[in-house]
Amino acid sequence: MFKYGDRDCDEVYEEWHNGIEEDGPSTGSGTLTVYPNPTHGILNVGLSHCGSRLEYRITNLMGQTLMMGTIHEEPQQINVSNLPQGMYFISIGDATCKFVVR
Numbered sequence: 001m002f003k004y005g006d007r008d009c010d011e012v013y014e015e016w017h018n019g020i021e022e023d024g025p026s027t028g029s030g031t032l033t034v035y036p037n038p039t040h041g042i043l044n045v046g047l048s049h050c051g052s053r054l055e056y057r058i059t060n061l062m063g064q065t066l067m068m069g070t071i072h073e074e075p076q077q078i079n080v081s082n083l084p085q086g087m088y089f090i091s092i093g094d095a096t097c098k099f100v101v102r
Contacts, residue, residue: 032092038100041081046074047092056092058083 033046047054058067058080066083071092080088083101090097 032090032095032097034090034097034099038102039080040102041079043078043080043090043099044075045071045078045090045092046076047071047095054092056090059089059091061087 031048035044037043045056054071056067056069056071056076056078057065058078059065066088067078067080069078078090080101085101087098087100090099
């Protein structure tokens with residue numbers, strides 16, 4: 001709950017996600033892609049230069065980890081239908097990408 005004097009959402013967002021590409025995938029060990037974006041439940045995740053098994057982490061705007069798992073194939077389908085509508089981030093290695101659940 002917001003109280004007078006609290007930092008606003010934009011300040012918190014900038015602190016936690018400084019340097020993340022807003023209009024597309026971030027790059028690092030490979031290029032991370034997610035589709036469809038926005039999604040209504042199933043998120044397809046691809047990573048160029050994908051190894052055999054990679055760990056993923058889905059976080060909210062506050063940086064809280066909501067889901068974790070392993071990418072076994074490419075593209076990997078991840079069921080995100082249990083997440084409320086909003087914006088989230090998926091990270092694999094040092095690559096991070098923004099996605100929206102509707």
